[in-house]
Amino acid sequence: xxxxxVMDHFxxxxxxxxxxxxxxxxxxxxxxxxxxMRIYLDIxxxxxxxxCKFKTFGCGAAVATSSMATxxxxxxxxxxxxKITNKAVMEALDGLPPxxxxxxxxxxxxxxxxxxxYAQKHDITIEGLEKPKADISEDEEEEDY
Amino acid sequence: MEKKxxxxxxAATTPVKPAVLEAMLPYFTEKFGNPSSIYSISSENKNxxxxxxxxxxxxxxxxPENIYFTAGGSESDNWALKATADAYGTKGKHIxxxxxxxxxxxxxxxxxxxxxxxxxxLDVDENGLVDPAKLEQAIRPDTILISVMFANNEIGxxxxxxxxxKIAKEHGVLFHTDAVQAYTQxxxxxxxxxxxxxxxxxxxxxxxxxxxFLYIRKGVKIRSFVHxxxxxxxxxxxxxxxxxxxxxAKAAQxxxxxxxxxxAKEREIRDHLIARIETEIPYxxxxxxxxxxxxxxxxxxxxxxxxxxxxxxxxxxxxxxxSGSACTSGSLDPSHVLLAIGLPxxxxxGSLRLTISDETTMEEADYVVxxxxxxxxxxxxxxxxxxxxxxxxxx
Numbered sequence: 001x002x003x004x005x006v007m008d009h010f011x012x013x014x015x016x017x018x019x020x021x022x023x024x025x026x027x028x029x030x031x032x033x034x035x036x037m038r039i040y041l042d043i044x045x046x047x048x049x050x051x052c053k054f055k056t057f058g059c060g061a062a063v064a065t066s067s068m069a070t071x072x073x074x075x076x077x078x079x080x081x082x083k084i085t086n087k088a089v090m091e092a093l094d095g096l097p098p099x100x101x102x103x104x105x106x107x108x109x110x111x112x113x114x115x116x117x118y119a120q121k122h123d124i125t126i127e128g129l130e131k132p133k134a135d136i137s138e139d140e141e142e143e144d145y
Numbered sequence: 146m147e148k149k150x151x152x153x154x155x156a157a158t159t160p161v162k163p164a165v166l167e168a169m170l171p172y173f174t175e176k177f178g179n180p181s182s183i184y185s186i187s188s189e190n191k192n193x194x195x196x197x198x199x200x201x202x203x204x205x206x207x208x209p210e211n212i213y214f215t216a217g218g219s220e221s222d223n224w225a226l227k228a229t230a231d232a233y234g235t236k237g238k239h240i241x242x243x244x245x246x247x248x249x250x251x252x253x254x255x256x257x258x259x260x261x262x263x264x265x266x267l268d269v270d271e272n273g274l275v276d277p278a279k280l281e282q283a284i285r286p287d288t289i290l291i292s293v294m295f296a297n298n299e300i301g302x303x304x305x306x307x308x309x310x311k312i313a314k315e316h317g318v319l320f321h322t323d324a325v326q327a328y329t330q331x332x333x334x335x336x337x338x339x340x341x342x343x344x345x346x347x348x349x350x351x352x353x354x355x356x357x358f359l360y361i362r363k364g365v366k367i368r369s370f371v372h373x374x375x376x377x378x379x380x381x382x383x384x385x386x387x388x389x390x391x392x393x394a395k396a397a398q399x400x401x402x403x404x405x406x407x408x409a410k411e412r413e414i415r416d417h418l419i420a421r422i423e424t425e426i427p428y429x430x431x432x433x434x435x436x437x438x439x440x441x442x443x444x445x446x447x448x449x450x451x452x453x454x455x456x457x458x459x460x461x462x463x464x465x466x467x468s469g470s471a472c473t474s475g476s477l478d479p480s481h482v483l484l485a486i487g488l489p490x491x492x493x494x495g496s497l498r499l500t501i502s503d504e505t506t507m508e509e510a511d512y513v514v515x516x517x518x519x520x521x522x523x524x525x526x527x528x529x530x531x532x533x534x535x536x537x538x539x540x
Contacts, residue, residue, distance in 0.1 A: 035451075057531075058454065098277055
């Protein structure tokens with residue numbers, strides 16, 4: 001059901017982990033729906049993304065799209081990163097099954113959420129970046145355990 | 146080198162046993178005659194079907210004329226519900242079932258609701274058990290049918306069928322049970338248990354796909370499911386699936402014959418799997434009842450991880466299993482069974498079902514747990530939920 005690239009990025013995901021004192025962290029998704037993505041960005045003074053890591057709770061496609069998204073934003077400026085769409089993530093993975101397209105949307109949102117966090121922390125406005133919808137980095141979901 | 150496959154998804158389907166296939170094969174070629182024709186090659190087939198019906202009837206301790214061959218479990222469930230609604234709809238329009246039934250039953254109930262029937266979906270407890278007292282309270286003067294599965298396909302819980310049958314009989318309400326998972330795993334006596342209708346399937350018991358049966362107690366008014374010829378006492382028309390019927394009967398005969406030794410062996414491996422997972426993998430929850438449990442079923446939820454990713458990684462190690470996660474169901478919701486036993490969504494997403502067979506070995510069970518440990522650990526290391534949990538625990 002998955003392309004070879006998806007399988008590769010699921011089984012050998014790139015950039016798994018955390019960045020301590022990250023410039024920006026974005027968490028999107030919902031444990032109820034079975035997908036949560038967290039992206040960490042390390043952004044230098046020239047607004048270039050030096051490093052990017054992720055953690056994901058979700059299916060094979062969720063892990064693979066997170067992995068690919070981190071690969072795509074690394075080395076980019078924040079404005080270039082902002083332009084990375086879910087389509088670009090999907091294309092880079094040689095496509096996703098229709099029921100998994102939402103995973104690529106989540107990856108796009110996760111990048112935006114991390115950029116938003118960076119902008120907030122540094123008190124800047126990134127043109128074209130809107131407040132992410134699904135940031136659930138607050139602890140509210142924990143209650144359910 | 147060909148990768149060895151460890152198949153632990155026997156609740157999904159099973160391979161046809163060689164003896165079953167051998168019994169079926171002649172009925173594809175030289176014994177191809179239509180059982181309804183009068184020449185000898187056909188009447189021989191008619192006799193073969195009669196014998197098969199007798200074999201099946203014996204496994205349930207009933208008479209052969211109460212057995213109707215169908216295309217499988219889903220058809221049997223559909224037939225039992227729709228035909229009962231049809232025949233008894235003037236008497237009443239209320240049906241009682243549970244929240245953990247197979248979709249073949251739940252979606253048929255949904256269809257009947259659209260047709261003006263009212264359905265009570267009983268809750269189950271945290272182990273998936275139906276409370277007979279609550280079931281009795283739900284019975285109304287217009288209740289025409291109670292349908293409770295014999296054993297659950299996901300969590301393996303065996304329901305108190307004899308008690309439910311007794312209640313149904315005392316109240317004069319028909320009782321149907323979907324025994325697709327329980328048949329040949331658990332002894333069944335339809336008279337002792339007061340079962341009026343029972344669904345079963347061939348491919349779950351090392352028989353072929355596309356064949357099953359519905360047991361209907363004599364005296365139950367039941368309408369034709371397929372109109373046409375006189376097959377199955379005019380109740381289900383269509384030239385019989387002769388090889389399927391022969392295969393189903395052979396599989397049922399073998400599986401009933403060796404039930405006690407086979408299930409004893411399965412129980413031993415099942416309990417070994419459960420014990421090792423519980424001691425070696427933290428934050429794992431056994432789903433389903435510990436003792437009222439199918440001999441071949443193991444079902445765990447692993448916190449902080451998602452089921453589909455577990456399945457893909459297990460597949461990479463040659464292990465076939467299944468999950469109740471949303472990603473395997475094609476919807477955003479995890480399994481209705483896991484939600485019905487009270488699991489929060491995120492824990493239901495991380496469920497894993499292993500269903501073994503009598504061919505599963507202890508070595509295979511150990512290999513699966515060894516792999517599973519690593520996989521769960523790896524997926525947790527990648528999980529933001531686990532990260533939050535660990536940080537919270539530290540602070």
